[in-house]
Amino acid sequence: WLTAEGTTLGADNGVGIAYQLAIMKKIHDGSLNFDSIDLDLLFTVDEERALTGASQINKDLIKGKYLLNLDSEEDDRFTIGCAGGRTFTVKIKREKIKINSIDANLTPIKISVTGLVGGHSGGDIHKSRGNALKIVAQILWKLNKKYKVYINSLKGGNLSNAIPRECRAIIFINKNKFTEIDSYLKKLKLNIQELYNEIEPNFKISLEKLDAFTDDLVLTKEIQDKLLSLLYLMPNGPISLHPTSKGLVHTSSNLASIKTHEDFIEFQISQRSLAQYDKDVIHEKFTTLLKMSG
Numbered sequence: 001w002l003t004a005e006g007t008t009l010g011a012d013n014g015v016g017i018a019y020q021l022a023i024m025k026k027i028h029d030g031s032l033n034f035d036s037i038d039l040d041l042l043f044t045v046d047e048e049r050a051l052t053g054a055s056q057i058n059k060d061l062i063k064g065k066y067l068l069n070l071d072s073e074e075d076d077r078f079t080i081g082c083a084g085g086r087t088f089t090v091k092i093k094r095e096k097i098k099i100n101s102i103d104a105n106l107t108p109i110k111i112s113v114t115g116l117v118g119g120h121s122g123g124d125i126h127k128s129r130g131n132a133l134k135i136v137a138q139i140l141w142k143l144n145k146k147y148k149v150y151i152n153s154l155k156g157g158n159l160s161n162a163i164p165r166e167c168r169a170i171i172f173i174n175k176n177k178f179t180e181i182d183s184y185l186k187k188l189k190l191n192i193q194e195l196y197n198e199i200e201p202n203f204k205i206s207l208e209k210l211d212a213f214t215d216d217l218v219l220t221k222e223i224q225d226k227l228l229s230l231l232y233l234m235p236n237g238p239i240s241l242h243p244t245s246k247g248l249v250h251t252s253s254n255l256a257s258i259k260t261h262e263d264f265i266e267f268q269i270s271q272r273s274l275a276q277y278d279k280d281v282i283h284e285k286f287t288t289l290l291k292m293s294g
Helices: 011-029 132-146 175-196 221-233 276-292
Strands: 084-093 096-098 106-114 150-156 167-174 204-209 217-219 237-241 249-260 264-273
Touching: 084 221, 084 276, 106 132, 106 150, 106 175, 132 150, 132 167, 132 175, 132 221, 132 249, 150 221, 167 175, 175 204, 217 221, 221 276, 249 276, 264 276
Parallel strands: none
Antiparallel strands: 084 264, 096 217, 106 167, 106 204, 150 167, 150 217, 150 249, 237 249, 249 264
């Protein structure tokens, strides 16, 4: 058995493989017969990581006129088409200063968003589920505007094709404002919760003091303001719906992960569209937003 903790990602591929193996067995033992059809059964690796296996296939190996994709998650259907996708990585230079050079009255805290449902950035993007990275970005933008905070690090998400369920930020705040900020976050949580109604029943925002935290470096104000504005403004979720197929997402984007490294902050975005032109357009809009953010 192949298992994973906390996720079913990859189980859809397992169902498709099982179907193909079952067909092969039945053809071999004579219990299933296709007199006028020749089948090519194709197995690939690394579908969850940008289709790196499928991209290396020699097309001359495939003789059939029609392709049925068994990577459909539900066991009573197969797929005859899909959106094109693009994943790109953004790296922002981590210009840092020591927190004590700003104000000796600042203290570190950790803000965490947890308990979100998550899901597949393609198959679940239309379900209005929360994106932990976008929620944290919204919280930090508002906190910075109201209280002036200083970001040490951000971390959330781990797969380019998954809607992130958790994210945490370590920031410095005025130690005399902790109780006030805690109260403000509780009110903010209620406002955000209303956006998701019963979709995210386990959504949590937590605030924790980090008395033993020793990393005293934070982003410069210029870099921090640009980063927060970029993450706050960045489109996320369904961008447009198909003009004739009711409920079908035509173009979408997913802020998938963010990590803080020694010298840069890195985040990954995955985009999908049923049309190559629209996929290019949404990518151009994102790159333009990045350039405007410096």
